[in-house]
Amino acid sequence: MKILVLHAHPRLSASVVQRAMLRAIEGLDDVTRVDLYAEYPGMDIDVPREQRRLLDHDVIVLQHPLYWYSSPAIIKEWQDLVLENGWAYGPGGTKLAGRFLMSAISTGGPEQAYHHAGRNRFEITELLSPFNQTAWLCSMAWLAPFVIHAGRRMSNTELSSAAESYRDLIVGLRDGTIDPLTRLAPGFTLPPAFVEGISR
Template sequence: MARVLILFAHPALHRSRVNVSLMDAVQGMEGVTFRDLYEEYPNLHIDFETEQELLLEHDVIVWQHPFYWYSAPAILKEWQDVVLKYGFAYGEGGTKLAGKKVMSALTTGGPEEAYQREGYNRYTMKELLAPFDQTARLCGMEYLEPFVIHGVRQLTDEQIQAWAQRYKQCILELRNL
C-alpha cells in the first residue's frame, strides 16, 4: 500500500462547500496523511525540514487547492519555493523525490468549457497546469492526471457529495498503486 500525502491549501475554507466535502471524504483514511497548510502555517513560515521528512515518508503527493488566477494559493507556492530545495528535490544530489508520484486536485469557479482553446480562458487545464507538471518532472516525480472539479459555485449538495465520493475513490486508487 502506497502512503499518500495530501497537501491542502485553501485560504478561505469556510467559504468552500466543495473543498470541505473533499477534505471530509479523505480525512482519517488509512495510509493517507492530510495536511492543511494554512492551518499548519498561518504566518506562512514553513518548516521545510518537517515538510521534507513528510515527503520522504510518502509515495504519492497530492496538491489539493482551488485554482486561483491560473495557479495555486500563495501558501502552496511558498511551500514549493521553501521545501523543494536544490540538492534535495532537484539539482546535484537532489534525487530524494525521484520516482514518487504527484497529482493536482483542483476546484475551479469556471465551467469546464471555459478551460478549452475556444473557451474564455483560452487554454486547456493541461496547458495551465504545465508549471506543476514541470515542477514534478524537475524533481524526478511522475505527474499524474489531475483531479478537477469545474464550476463549483453551481453544484448542488448532491453533486458535491458525488464528487467527494469520486475523490475518495481516487485517493484509494492512489493508495493502492
Template sequence: MRILILAAHPKSSQSIAQRALTAAAQAVHGVTCRDLYAIYPDFNVDAAAEQAILQAHDVIVLQHPFYWYSSPALVKEWLDIVLESGWAYGPGGNKMHGKSLLSAISTGGAESFYHAKGRNRFTVEELLAPFNQTAYLCGMAYLKPFVLYEGRKKKAADLAHEAQRFGQLLHDIAQDRLDLRQHLATGYVLPDSFKRRQA
C-alpha cells in the same frame, strides 16, 4: 501507497467544495491530510519538517482552489521553501525521485471554459504546466489532475458525487489498484530519474 494531501485554501471554512474533498480524503485509509494555511498562517514554512513528511509518503497531492489559473500564494511559498536544490532537484537532489504528484483543484468556471475556444483559452492541464514541470524536475510522475469544476455552484448531490469520485481515486491509489504509469497527465513523459528509482 502512502498519500499526503497538502490542502491549501486561505478560507477553507468558507469553501464547500474544498471541505467536501478534504472530508473524502480523510475517510481513506493510508491518507495523511495537512492544512497548510492552518499550519503556516504566517507563511513561515519549516522546510526540514516538511521534507521529513514528504519522505514518508509516496504520492503527494496538492489540493487547492484554482486561483488565477494557479494556486493560492502559500502553495508557491511551500514549493519554493521545501523543494530545495540539492534536496529535491539538482546535484544530489534525489529525495523526491520515484514519487508521484497529483493536482486536485476546484474551479469557479465550467469545464467548457477550459479549451482553446473557451473563455480561458487553455485546458486545465495546459494551465497546470508549471506543476507538471516541477514534478519532472524533481524526478516525479505527474498524474492526470483531479478537477472539480464549478465548485461554488454545485448542488449538494453533485458535490457529493465529486467528493466520492475523489475518495475513490485516492482509495485506488492507496491500495495499489491504479497503475500510475497509465494515469499520467496528457503527454507527460516520465523522467529517467523516476524510472531508475522504480526499477
C-alpha cells in the same frame, strides 16, 4: 502506497467544494492531510518537517481551489522553500525521484471554459504546467489532475458524487487498484531518473 495531501485554502471556513473534498478523504488509513494555512498562518514553513513528510509518502497531492489560474500563494511558498537544490533537484537532489505528484483542484469556471476556444483560453493541464515541469525536474511522475469544475453551482447530490470520485481515486492509488502509471497527465513522459527512484 502512502498518500500526502497538502491542501491550501486561505478561507477554509467559507469553502464549499474543497471542504467536501476534504470530508471525502477524512480518516483514511495511509492518507495524511496537511492544512498548510492552518499549520503556517505566517507562511513560516518548517522545511525539514515538510521534507520529512515528503520522504514518508509515495504520492503527493496538492489540493486547492484554482486561484488566478494557479494555486493559492502558500503552495508556491511551500515549493520555493521545501524543494531545495541538492535535495529535490540538481546535483545529488534525488530525494523525490520515483514519487508521484498530482493536483486536485476546484474551479469556479465550468469545464467548457477551459479549452482553447473557451473563455479561459487554456486547458487545465496547460495552466498547471509549472507543476508538470516541477515534477519532471524532481524526477517525479506527474499525474492527470483531478478537477471539480463549478462545484459551487452543483446540487448537494452532484457535489457529493464528485467528492466521492475523489475519494475513489485516492483509495485506488493507495490500494494499488489504480496504477498511477496509467494516470500520467496527457503528454507527460517519465523523467530519466524516475525509474531509478522507484526501484530504490
